[in-house]
Amino acid sequence: DIQMTQSPSSLSSSVGDRVIITCRASQSISSSLNWYQQKAGSAPKLLIFGASHLQRGVPSRFSGSGSGTDFTLTISSLQPEDFATYSCQQGYSTPHTFGGGTMVDIK
Amino acid sequence: QVQLQESGPGLVKPSETLSLTCTVSGGSINSYYWSWIRQPAGKRLEWIGRIYTSGSTNYNPSLKSRVTMSVDTSKNQFSLKLSSVTAADTAVYYCARVISSGWGAFDYWGLGTLVTVSS
Numbered sequence: 081d082i083q084m085t086q087s088p089s090s091l092s093s094s095v096g097d098r099v100i101i102t103c104r105a106s107q108s109i110s111s112s113l114n115w116y117q118q119k120a121g122s123a124p125k126l127l128i129f130g131a132s133h134l135q136r137g138v139p140s141r142f143s144g145s146g147s148g149t150d151f152t153l154t155i156s157s158l159q160p161e162d163f164a165t166y167s168c169q170q171g172y173s174t175p176h177t178f179g180g181g182t183m184v185d186i187k
Numbered sequence: 188q189v190q191l192q193e194s195g196p197g198l199v200k201p202s203e204t205l206s207l208t209c210t211v212s213g214g215s216i217n218s219y220y221w222s223w224i225r226q227p228a229g230k231r232l233e234w235i236g237r238i239y240t241s242g243s244t245n246y247n248p249s250l251k252s253r254v255t256m257s258v259d260t261s262k263n264q265f266s267l268k269l270s271s272v273t274a275a276d277t278a279v280y281y282c283a284r285v286i287s288s289g290w291g292a293f294d295y296w297g298l299g300t301l302v303t304v305s306s
Contacts, residue, residue, distance in 0.1 A: 112290050124232065126292055126294050129288065135294065167231070171290045174245045175249070176291055180231045
């Protein structure tokens with residue numbers, strides 16, 4: 081199985097801050113990396129697919145980059161509704177696997 | 188707007204079979220892959236497997252011996268059966284649609300249903 085490792089596991093930030101979350105795959109997954117936002121008690125919401133493609137309806141302050149094994153999710157200016165847990169997921173091969181999540185909370 | 192809704196028992200006894208159904212509304216179930224994903228409390232998401240509307244399946248090897256997925260296109264539903272459950276199978280179970288663009292992402296999710304394995 082491909083292992084997905086996220087860092088940091090948690091971070092505290094303020095509204096307006098730029099936030100960067102990283103995800104590393106245990107082997108190359110080309111650009112088949114997807115990012116989700118999950119709020120407590122809710123299902124994950126797709127933000128970015130194919131490493132850099134913004135899902136319809138997702139604000140443009142979210143962006144993704146990377147290929148191969150190293151990827152980043154950037155929130156350019158953190159908004160109050162962005163405090164949540166973010167997870168990466170590889171869609172390159174089955175079994176599809178997820179990262180352990182990064183919890184973004186209020187400083 | 189596509190909507191997914193999981194249904195099934197919230198409590199299953201150890202050694203018995205967990206059975207869940209996902210009903211798709213607002214769109215056709217045809218020509219997509221559909222997945223089951225679970226999340227134990229405080230842990231990462233785990234992909235259980237996927238089924239295409241033809242009935243073709245792929246399962247997570249860690250669960251393969253216990254998992255069966257099926258699809259009923261006439262009802263716009265797909266289902267999950269997980270046999271011989273233990274406490275380790277306690278989790279929120281989600282059904283989800285696989286995005287059509289080929290990246291293996293999940294673009295629509297059900298709300299999730301908590302299944303507890305306990306006697």
